[in-house]
Amino acid sequence: MKSVICPYCGFGCRLYVDPDTLRVFPDKHSPVNRGKVCPKGLRATGFIMHPDRLKRPLKAVNNKFTPISWSQAIEEIAHKLLEIRELYGADAVAFMASSKCSNEENYLLQKIARLFGTNNIDNCARLCHESSVHALKMTLGMGIQTNPYEDLERFNVILIWGYNPAETHPVIMQYILNAKRRGAKIILVDVRETTSSQWADYFLKIKPGTDIVLANAFAHVIIRDELYDEEFVEKMTKGFNEVKMAVKKYTPKYAEKIIGVSSKLIEKAAREFALAGSGAIMWGMGVTQKVSGVDNVLALINLALLMGYIGEKGGLYPMRGQNNVQGAAYMGALSEYLPGYIELTNMEFRQRLAKLWDVRGIPTERGLYLTEFFDGVESGEIKALYIMGENPAVSDANFKKVRNALKKLELLVVQDIFPTKTAKYAHYILPAAAFCEKDGSYMNSERRIQWSHKVCEPPGEAKPDWEILTMLGKALGLPGFDYKSVEEITAEYFKLFPELEERDVEELKESIEGIIIPKKRLYTWSFTTPDGKAHFRAVEQISPWETPDEEYPLILVTMRVISHYNTSEMTLRSPYLVKLMSEPMAEINEKDAQKLGIKNGDMIIIETRRGKLKMKAKISNVKEGVVAVPFHFKVNEITSDALNKAGTPEFKFSACRIYKT
Numbered sequence: 049m050k051s052v053i054c055p056y057c058g059f060g061c062r063l064y065v066d067p068d069t070l071r072v073f074p075d076k077h078s079p080v081n082r083g084k085v086c087p088k089g090l091r092a093t094g095f096i097m098h099p100d101r102l103k104r105p106l107k108a109v110n111n112k113f114t115p116i117s118w119s120q121a122i123e124e125i126a127h128k129l130l131e132i133r134e135l136y137g138a139d140a141v142a143f144m145a146s147s148k149c150s151n152e153e154n155y156l157l158q159k160i161a162r163l164f165g166t167n168n169i170d171n172c173a174r175l176c177h178e179s180s181v182h183a184l185k186m187t188l189g190m191g192i193q194t195n196p197y198e199d200l201e202r203f204n205v206i207l208i209w210g211y212n213p214a215e216t217h218p219v220i221m222q223y224i225l226n227a228k229r230r231g232a233k234i235i236l237v238d239v240r241e242t243t244s245s246q247w248a249d250y251f252l253k254i255k256p257g258t259d260i261v262l263a264n265a266f267a268h269v270i271i272r273d274e275l276y277d278e279e280f281v282e283k284m285t286k287g288f289n290e291v292k293m294a295v296k297k298y299t300p301k302y303a304e305k306i307i308g309v310s311s312k313l314i315e316k317a318a319r320e321f322a323l324a325g326s327g328a329i330m331w332g333m334g335v336t337q338k339v340s341g342v343d344n345v346l347a348l349i350n351l352a353l354l355m356g357y358i359g360e361k362g363g364l365y366p367m368r369g370q371n372n373v374q375g376a377a378y379m380g381a382l383s384e385y386l387p388g389y390i391e392l393t394n395m396e397f398r399q400r401l402a403k404l405w406d407v408r409g410i411p412t413e414r415g416l417y418l419t420e421f422f423d424g425v426e427s428g429e430i431k432a433l434y435i436m437g438e439n440p441a442v443s444d445a446n447f448k449k450v451r452n453a454l455k456k457l458e459l460l461v462v463q464d465i466f467p468t469k470t471a472k473y474a475h476y477i478l479p480a481a482a483f484c485e486k487d488g489s490y491m492n493s494e495r496r497i498q499w500s501h502k503v504c505e506p507p508g509e510a511k512p513d514w515e516i517l518t519m520l521g522k523a524l525g526l527p528g529f530d531y532k533s534v535e536e537i538t539a540e541y542f543k544l545f546p547e548l549e550e551r552d553v554e555e556l557k558e559s560i561e562g563i564i565i566p567k568k569r570l571y572t573w574s575f576t577t578p579d580g581k582a583h584f585r586a587v588e589q590i591s592p593w594e595t596p597d598e599e600y601p602l603i604l605v606t607m608r609v610i611s612h613y614n615t616s617e618m619t620l621r622s623p624y625l626v627k628l629m630s631e632p633m634a635e636i637n638e639k640d641a642q643k644l645g646i647k648n649g650d651m652i653i654i655e656t657r658r659g660k661l662k663m664k665a666k667i668s669n670v671k672e673g674v675v676a677v678p679f680h681f682k683v684n685e686i687t688s689d690a691l692n693k694a695g696t697p698e699f700k701f702s703a704c705r706i707y708k709t
């Protein structure tokens with residue numbers, strides 16, 4: 049049996065796959081999943097044999113997809129890309145990398161983009177935790193999770209905010225529940241009761257978008273009652289006084305009116321957090337997918353800094369979503385950073401890259417964010433889009449706008465394992481090998497690089513993404529695209545990072561532990577900001593883009609369920625998982641349902657300023673005024689596409705109305 053890394057979430061479970069039956073078994077020796085697996089992981093190979101798998105390169109001819117040879121497809125794509133560069137410049141082309149693909153594959157695609165001459169390279173981190181990256185970088189120095197999962201078991205309080213791990217990273221629950229068994233307290237903040245909230249000692253069900261008010265109220269209590277770690281604040285941080293002034297008005301009584309949670313519960317939870325002595329803060333999309341996303345994260349970081357819950361005494365856990373979203377970003381598949389989150393203008397690193405890549409220059413201007421690509425098409429700035437393993441026609445906000453833009457492109461290439469909703473608009477579709485059909489390395493949320501081994505052959509003529517990109521790089525005439533094996537690419541990216549420079553690829557392949565970079569636990573002594581201090585940032589409440597009004601009085605919130613995964617291209621083709629949920633339902637509060645005469649199971653229309661969707665209603669314990677819909681199907685037809693400072697859409701707040709059909 050060969051071991052692979054689970055192709056779903058960013059927790060990074062190691063699984064064994066039987067090559068004959070494709071049955072999956074969790075790895076007992078993995079320090080990550082420790083013998084556990086969730087329902088998706090257990091059926092990780094469920095979609096591999098699906099008849100829809102792409103098997104040959106296809107070209108759109110007279111509105112029909114016609115098979116074409118690999119050599120012809122690559123030659124024609126390269127020719128068109130070069131022609132567009134000649135006519136409009138390199139920035140007329142944009143590339144979407146894939147959080148589903150390996151480090152090597154993401155490294156190659158960003159290398160292609162930058163050697164081609166553009167920083168228009170991005171991945172779905174933009175739709176996800178880029179707000180966390182920006183906030184962590186400006187306060188602590190690095191935009192990454194600070195501590196390993198194992199630390200969760202020794203902290204005395206775990207604050208879980210806008211994050212539902214029991215559905216989205218199920219196996220991490222064993223760490224959280226081990227902590228709870230040991231006596232740690234769990235404080236959970238969400239806008240609805242969730243599978244995770246059943247484990248909370250303190251559950252604060254707030255109104256959507258009021259997170260800063262609550263976090264500032266916590267800070268108010270901590271400062272008012274002098275519970276903060278004076279020594280840590282004095283020696284290790286800057287900006288405390290600004291926060292002290294800013295949170296003065298956020299008394300628990302003031303917060304109660306805005307967030308809809310009693311001041312007593314706010315007081316109790318804040319004191320529990322502060323008096324614990326050590327603690328983790330874990331957060332997810334309820335925090336980041338807001339126009340206030342970056343500031344929401346800053347407000348949470350302030351709480352950790354007040355208590356010194358960082359390094360040994362605590363950790364910040366922006367739990368990464370996709371199996372390799374951390375790796376894609378670390379490999380440089382972001383339009384504002386080079387590999388290792390290095391600034392585009394960092395001369396020393398640019399020289400290192402140029403030497404390794406044997407080129408003179410790399411573009412310095414920030415590229416467009418993935419979420420700006422489509423406006424770029426609309427304005428005529430972007431003419432070609434190369435998409436590897438990403439499905440924006442479903443995953444991006446207000447997807448009618450996205451689909452209109454896709455239609456306008458002079459060249460759209462989609463490299464995927466399935467004919468996705470995005471592929472419908474493609475000029476060329478390239479068939480890729482799936483996770484267990486190729487070798488490569490992946491990085492999980494705790495920054496652990498792990499090797500995933502090839503178990504079986506890809507279907508038909510499908511090829512590993514790194515092979516496809518090697519052919520493309522060569523056809524574009526870029527230097528250094530002679531890779532004969534994936535290991536050669538691993539060895540190349542190892543050279544970019546000081547912690548990996550001396551490491552051996554073979555050693556990584558054999559290792560069950562993998563390698564954590566830059567190190568297991570960050571900030572035990574100092575911070576990586578220019579002055580070595582952590583920086584508080586005072587933040588004020590920011591209103592959502594669309595506030596509810598008479599016409600659209602309710603709030604549409606989107607979220608995930610355990611059995612489906614993102615745009616569900618994989619899970620809807622996995623027979624067992626489809627059985628668990630084949631259609632979405634809209635969760636509404638009992639009081640709202642009564643007012644509107646809606647009963648459990650009734651068909652309703654959800655309408656926003658962008659359109660309507662029909663689905664069944666499910667009466668549940670969501671906050672009054674909230675309509676909560678799983679995002680895996682079609683909800684982005686009607687979501688708000690307002691962006692925050694980090695380029696992330698406000699997927700979790702659209703004004704809406706509902707009525708019975």
Ligand SMILES: Nc1nc2c(c(=O)[nH]1)N[C@H]1C(S)=C(S)[C@@H](COP(=O)(O)OP(=O)(O)OC[C@H]3O[C@@H](n4cnc5c(=O)[nH]c(N)nc54)[C@H](O)[C@@H]3O)O[C@H]1N2
Nearest residue numbers: 210212216256257332333334369607608609610612613614
């Ligand atoms: N089963 C499954 N697992 C997955 C995925 C999947 O699609 N399916 N996707 C993966 C990916 S890419 C990611 S990024 C992660 C995401 O993992 P999570 O962050 O856990 O994902 P969500 O369910 O989108 O959002 C978390 C919670 O935010 C809450 N929320 C909404 N609005 C607000 C608000 O204003 N304030 C607060 N405090 N909470 C709010 C929602 O009710 C929801 O319970 O999951 C990963 N794991």
Ligand SMILES: Nc1nc2c(c(=O)[nH]1)N[C@H]1C(S)=C(S)[C@@H](COP(=O)(O)OP(=O)(O)OC[C@H]3O[C@@H](n4cnc5c(=O)[nH]c(N)nc54)[C@H](O)[C@@H]3O)O[C@H]1N2
Nearest residue numbers: 148172175176437438439443463464480606614615679699
């Ligand atoms: N309303 C709403 N919208 C959201 C969110 C939300 O919470 N609410 N969450 C956002 C978040 S956090 C994220 S991360 C995005 C996710 O958005 P996407 O990344 O667009 O979603 P996925 O469904 O994960 O798409 C991955 C694609 O990769 C393909 N694939 C799988 N394996 C391989 C491979 O080995 N090679 C290649 N080439 N392709 C492969 C799959 O078939 C699939 O088409 O969605 C965002 N959209």
Ligand code: SF4
Nearest residue numbers: 054056057061086089
């Ligand atoms: S927790 Fe995540 S990585 Fe582990 S088996 Fe489930 S989906 Fe896969």
Ligand SMILES: [Mo]
Nearest residue numbers: 175176369370
């Ligand atoms: Mo994500």
